[in-house]
Amino acid sequence: MKGYRNPQGSTVIVHREGSILHVTLSRAIDDAPLSEASWSAQLAAAAKRELGHPAQRLTCGITAVRDSSGARRQSRSAAYLLDSAFTLADRGDELHLTLDGPLTTAGARMLSAQLPFDYAVHRDRGGWWLTRGDQFLHKLAVGAKVVVALPPRCELAEHFGAAVLATTRTTVRGSMAPFLTVAHACAAHTPTPQQILAHNHALGETVDSIEITDLSSGHILVSWTPDSVTATP
Numbered sequence: 001m002k003g004y005r006n007p008q009g010s011t012v013i014v015h016r017e018g019s020i021l022h023v024t025l026s027r028a029i030d031d032a033p034l035s036e037a038s039w040s041a042q043l044a045a046a047a048k049r050e051l052g053h054p055a056q057r058l059t060c061g062i063t064a065v066r067d068s069s070g071a072r073r074q075s076r077s078a079a080y081l082l083d084s085a086f087t088l089a090d091r092g093d094e095l096h097l098t099l100d101g102p103l104t105t106a107g108a109r110m111l112s113a114q115l116p117f118d119y120a121v122h123r124d125r126g127g128w129w130l131t132r133g134d135q136f137l138h139k140l141a142v143g144a145k146v147v148v149a150l151p152p153r154c155e156l157a158e159h160f161g162a163a164v165l166a167t168t169r170t171t172v173r174g175s176m177a178p179f180l181t182v183a184h185a186c187a188a189h190t191p192t193p194q195q196i197l198a199h200n201h202a203l204g205e206t207v208d209s210i211e212i213t214d215l216s217s218g219h220i221l222v223s224w225t226p227d228s229v230t231a232t233p
Helices: 036-051 105-114 193-202
Strands: 002-005 011-017 020-028 056-061 072-081 086-090 094-099 119-124 127-132 135-140 145-149 168-174 180-185 207-214 220-225 228-231
Touching: 011 036, 020 036, 036 056, 036 072, 086 105, 105 119, 119 135, 135 145, 168 193, 193 207
Parallel strands: none
Antiparallel strands: 002 011, 011 020, 020 072, 056 072, 086 094, 094 145, 119 127, 127 135, 168 180, 168 207, 207 220, 220 228
């Protein structure tokens, strides 16, 4: 159970009971009265804050609430179904997913829309699965946490922080601290040795070696040192 005061000045109490989320709002009896639409909107906002997305309301009504002094307060309560409720955390190199309630088809579509790259959720073999392409990676069960290692993303230019799949890894050794820099990039943003040299020269840094590797094959595409340049098609 948790409680807080929302921006409208109402006291909010939320707690989970099995597959149900209970939300109670209360206000001092001498506060300005609210319309039922305002009560409803605040209840829905509290449920969304708790779950991270809109929830299906099961019941709504007036409840008797008193403060610590015993004084009566204005109040409304509602119960929401934890149907298709999930917790999703994209940590860059890992994806953490937990189902808080059973998935529906609509919930699976909502979850798929929030997954990076080509990850998705599909029903098969008697349950819901986290998939990538035609691979069924993990069967999803209520309460079980799924952790998936994510492929590298492009870290350069406007793709930094976006879910754009990287195709190369560039490793630069030189005078820069900590003497080794590794960057992942898509095909459009993979730098050339000349661009890297110009960038480091502008910062007053020297470069001892550059290696650009194709992530899908593991092949070294470019290997550069001050004395030689080797390119592999």
